[in-house]
Amino acid sequence: MAKFKTAKSATVDTGYPVGTAQVGGLTSISGNQIQPAVKVGSASAGNGSIIAQKGIRKFLVTDGSNEGVCTLANTDSGNLTANTMSIECTYANAATFYASRITNKFVWNQTNDKYLVGTSASTATTPATVAVPVA
Numbered sequence: 001m002a003k004f005k006t007a008k009s010a011t012v013d014t015g016y017p018v019g020t021a022q023v024g025g026l027t028s029i030s031g032n033q034i035q036p037a038v039k040v041g042s043a044s045a046g047n048g049s050i051i052a053q054k055g056i057r058k059f060l061v062t063d064g065s066n067e068g069v070c071t072l073a074n075t076d077s078g079n080l081t082a083n084t085m086s087i088e089c090t091y092a093n094a095a096t097f098y099a100s101r102i103t104n105k106f107v108w109n110q111t112n113d114k115y116l117v118g119t120s121a122s123t124a125t126t127p128a129t130v131a132v133p134v135a
Contacts, residue, residue, distance in 0.1 A: 004023075004024055004050070004052070004053035004059075004102075004103055004104060005023045005024065005104045006023055006024040006025045006050065006051065006052060007023050007024070007025030007026070007029055007031050007033055023104055024049070024050030024051065024052065024053070024059070025049065025050065025051075026049045026051075026062070027047070027048075027049045027135035028049075032119060032134040033049060033050070033134060033135055034050055034087065034102070034117075034132055034133065034134055035047055035048070035049070035133045035134055035135040036048050036050060036059075036061065036070075036085045036086060036087045036133075037076070037077030037080060037085060037086050037087075037088075038061045038062075038063050038070050038080070038084075038085040039063075039070070039077075039080035039081065039082060039083070039084055039085070040061065040062070040063050040066040040067065040068040040070065040083065041066060041068055041082055041083060042082060043063060043065070043066045045077045045078070045080045046063050046064075046077070047063070047135070048061045048062060048063045048064075048070075048085065049061060049062050049064075049135075051067070054069050056101050057071050057072045057100065057101050058070070058071050058072075059072075059085065061085055068083055069083065070083050070084055070085035071083065071084055071085070072084075072085060072086065072087065072098070072099055072100060072101065072102070073085065073086050073098070074086070074098045074100065074110050075098065076088065076098075086098045086099070087099040087102060087107070087132055087133065088133065089107055089109070089115070089130040089131065089132050090121050090130060090131040091121055091128070091130055092121040092122055092123045092128065092129075092130075097109045097110065097130075098110070099132070100112070102117065102132070103117075104117065105117055106127075107130060107132060114127055115127050115128055115129060115130040116128065116129040116130070117129070117130070117132055118130065118131055118132070119131060119132075119134055
């Protein structure tokens with residue numbers, strides 16, 4: 001499993017210059033932190049932050065008030081169940097999918113196709129780049 005990097009502060013972004021790469025971390029600090037939809041326990045679903053990777057599809061997340069381990073789900077934020085999260089990705093043709101797994105550099109769709117992670121989508125890269133939500 002590739003190590004998922006997490007931003008610790010606005011000035012030190014583990015391994016990447018702030019604002020140039022997509023990482024986990026609190027979305028309240030500057031940079032391009034990946035922003036998943038999360039449902040921690042029985043709390044309402046909403047935008048969250050990735051604190052740490054716990055497994056290939058599991059992450060320690062927070063919704064700002066609650067913290068817990070959530071598993072990636074193939075659904076939108078309105079259909080998340082307890083302890084699930086989703087990351088909606090956008091292809092260059094504007095179609096979307098939900099990540100089945102993700103690292104700082106790559107994201108996989110539900111049929112295990114691999115794409116580069118980016119803030120905008122492009123077919124000019126190899127593999128193609130898909131846009132992930134960042135805050």
